[in-house]
Amino acid sequence: MSRGVSVNNLAAMEADCICPVIFVKLELDSGDILVHSRTGDITWGGDTYLGMGQFGEIGLVREDTELGRNPVDLTLSGIDEALISILLGEYYQGREATVYIGFLNLVTFQLVDTPEYLYGGLIDNSTITRDQNATITLRVENEEARWDTPNVRRFNNADQQLRYPGDKGLEYMEQMAEKQLNWGRG
Known part of the structure; x- marks a missing residue:
């Protein structure tokens, strides 16, 4: 059995005929963009995902023992111009993106269980092409990828005031750096 996969989703994966659905959640400042790979709206986890049909492709999801970046490309095609306007007009780099996989019941076309987490990370960049379909x-x-971002913090009063205004914990730190201490002298 795979790690953390529900019994219902596992049964759906092992069936002779399966109906997978991919969910993508992009967490932007203006609000979340929620889409899935089928048609119609699907609601789960308190969110309603907009059906995009065969919206594109998901690149190879890799895991390795090196704990590297392992990027994944999400391609959305034939999308609404409003979505392109959001991505062109908003700073999205470093925002959260999550991909889930779920399975639909072949009779009711309802989710058999809560979709499983497939991949998550930070949006790095995008490429937009416009021809017949955007x-x-x-x-x-x-x-x-966050591990490669330097944590630029200083142990001085100015940096402490930026982070915690009014905190006096590092008020005399600059003076202490230049202070000469004589140990063992009377």
Whole structure:
């Protein structure tokens, strides 16, 4: 049995005929963009995902022991111009993107269980092409991409005031750096 897969989803995966559905959640400042790979709306987890039909493709999802970036490309094609306007007009780099996989019951076309987490990370960049159908390709890097971002913090009063206004904990730190201490002298 795979790690963390529900019994109902596992049964749906092992069936002779399966009906998978891919969910993509992009968490932007203006609001979440929620789409899925089938038609119609599907609601789960308190969110309603808009059906895009065969909206594109998901690049190879890789895991390795090196804990590298392992980016995944999400391609959305034939999408609404409003979505392109959001991505062109908003700063999306570093925002969360999550991909889930679920399975539909072949009779009721309802989810058999809560979709499973497939991949998550940070949006790095995008490529937008416009021809007969508008296409957006988002490069999403896994959580380990944050490890490459330097944490630029200083142990001085100015940096402490930016983070915690009014805190006096590092008020005399600059003076202490230049202070000469004589140990063992009377």
